[in-house]
Amino acid sequence: AQKVTQAQTEISVVEKEDVTLDCVYETRDTTYYLFWYKQPPSGELVFLIRRNSFDEQNEISGRYSWNFQKSTSSFNFTITASQVVDSAVYFCALSGGNNAGNMLTFGGGTRLMVKP
């Protein structure tokens, strides 16, 4: 069975603060993919990043960065210098095993509120 845990249900920060969203996963698959999605109030999930289990390199994209640590089964997401527009619910997700197709197991989500 696969499981994704986002322990932080809600985070509130003031604009320009850095914020890290935690994600811990469980899977018995040796090969899997991890994702982060953003859900603004409009409802659709917006893809942010995909990482496969063989690639533990951290990644930076503008103000966003991701830290993948297989040893601790974590895939954390950091927003540097947060902005009000970053306010949304963020989901971590896992797709594991060759027969998983594109099925995603989502964490419970972290609601991020960035105040001006």
Next chain:
Amino acid sequence: KAGVTQTPRYLIKTRGQQVTLSCSPISGHRSVSWYQQTPGQGLQFLFEYFSETQRNKGNFPGRFSGRQFSNSRSEMNVSTLELGDSALYLCASSLEGWGTEAFFGQGTRLTVV
């Protein structure tokens, strides 16, 4: 390039009725997945269709069904609606293969009264 289109955006139905939701994926995408999102259960996978065949199925009762047409458009049907079926239903389209990024529609908000 057009995104994923879900229709209708909002629906109100009565208990016991049935409902059909539609999803048009991104052109060229052959995989369509459906998810249910509720405040209590979060985002849960319903099923995935690829080339008109159901490739994976989540843990939902048989009242939930779906299909995919030759043009990759997909529909999901919920029969004998229950109050607990009230949710945001999200459709995602992906390229073929495994673990490819999914592009989501804005969802259909279903309210069962």
